[in-house]
Amino acid sequence: MEKYKVLEIKESVFEDNNHQADLLRARLKKEKTFLLNLMSSPGSGKTTTVLRTIEALQSEMRIGVMEADIDSDVDANTVSKTGTKVIQLHTGGMCHLDADMTKQGIEGLGTDDIDFAILENVGNLVCPAEFDTGASKNAMILSVPEGDDKPLKYPLMFSIVDVLLVNKMDTIGIFDFDLEAVKARALKLNPNIKVIPIVAKTGEGMAEWTDWLRNEVNVWNEK
Amino acid sequence: MHEIGVVIEVIKTVERFVKQNDVTKIDTLVLQIGELSSMIPRYVEACYPAAIEGTILEETKLKIEIMPANALCKNCNKVFNIVEHNKICPKCSGEDFDLLSGREFMIKEILAY
Numbered sequence: 365m366e367k368y369k370v371l372e373i374k375e376s377v378f379e380d381n382n383h384q385a386d387l388l389r390a391r392l393k394k395e396k397t398f399l400l401n402l403m404s405s406p407g408s409g410k411t412t413t414v415l416r417t418i419e420a421l422q423s424e425m426r427i428g429v430m431e432a433d434i435d436s437d438v439d440a441n442t443v444s445k446t447g448t449k450v451i452q453l454h455t456g457g458m459c460h461l462d463a464d465m466t467k468q469g470i471e472g473l474g475t476d477d478i479d480f481a482i483l484e485n486v487g488n489l490v491c492p493a494e495f496d497t498g499a500s501k502n503a504m505i506l507s508v509p510e511g512d513d514k515p516l517k518y519p520l521m522f523s524i525v526d527v528l529l530v531n532k533m534d535t536i537g538i539f540d541f542d543l544e545a546v547k548a549r550a551l552k553l554n555p556n557i558k559v560i561p562i563v564a565k566t567g568e569g570m571a572e573w574t575d576w577l578r579n580e581v582n583v584w585n586e587k
Numbered sequence: 588m589h590e591i592g593v594v595i596e597v598i599k600t601v602e603r604f605v606k607q608n609d610v611t612k613i614d615t616l617v618l619q620i621g622e623l624s625s626m627i628p629r630y631v632e633a634c635y636p637a638a639i640e641g642t643i644l645e646e647t648k649l650k651i652e653i654m655p656a657n658a659l660c661k662n663c664n665k666v667f668n669i670v671e672h673n674k675i676c677p678k679c680s681g682e683d684f685d686l687l688s689g690r691e692f693m694i695k696e697i698l699a700y
Contacts, residue, residue: 368614373604373694377593377618380600459589462596490625491589520625 384463388498395475398584401499406487408507409531411439412564418446420574428478430469432461432486460491463498480581493521503527508541515549523553530561590630594638615648615698622656623689656689
């Protein structure tokens, strides 16, 4: 029998995905479409936050939404009622979206008439953090009922996002939730993180979020 | 169980490597998984046979090397395992450290003919 040889690869497993993500990001920059990857646990209020965001910005920019779920199209249905262009992506059991799936979504959505695309990722604080989707910016939502210990339990997610929205602030009196502790824990993991407390249901605090988005979209699409 | 999606990523990367290098038959794939990685070696092993079916890695063996979660204490420079010592330096009880290893999930090498 032939003797085998050892071939060193020494590549991070996410190398291929990272490469695809960089290609997608470059393309979106060229086509002047800002892509936001929005992540959180199931039930944290992603869809409601997306709805409020659309309401605040739809008169200024052309928005498109990609809803990623394992199954169903309830979210796409809800969002489509705003008149916004929306497509539903099914991950077929996968717990996250990778750059290739995001690219397919972007192609489905089209970039010609979209300035700002929102990717509502699968509800999960674990795997979406490990896969660069090719988004221009990443944001996450932590809702008050989930607890202030989440940055300790899911550190990677908190360390890769640009913005942390703390949602359902109106329930803070019912739950033992320490906003200052969340801020301190998140900042320790990620000194550049921007923490914005909101109540997506009523729109409270949303102005700071939409101001940030407006600025980011403009900067991205400028040149 | 998100390991299968990641193992499929591994296969894609190896396929690319094999195309670029002159490899005829792969015998073993060697992965390095850090103790702090979200990949559980036992699950990676469990989904490996299903993930490689019909790919260039079909009928290959899988070997996993575990990388320890080692850190360098910022206070006294001791290297210690943060999982074993619960993130507290065993020498000076310091809690500030720089992680040296433990997060990786690498394709180390392939044994091929």
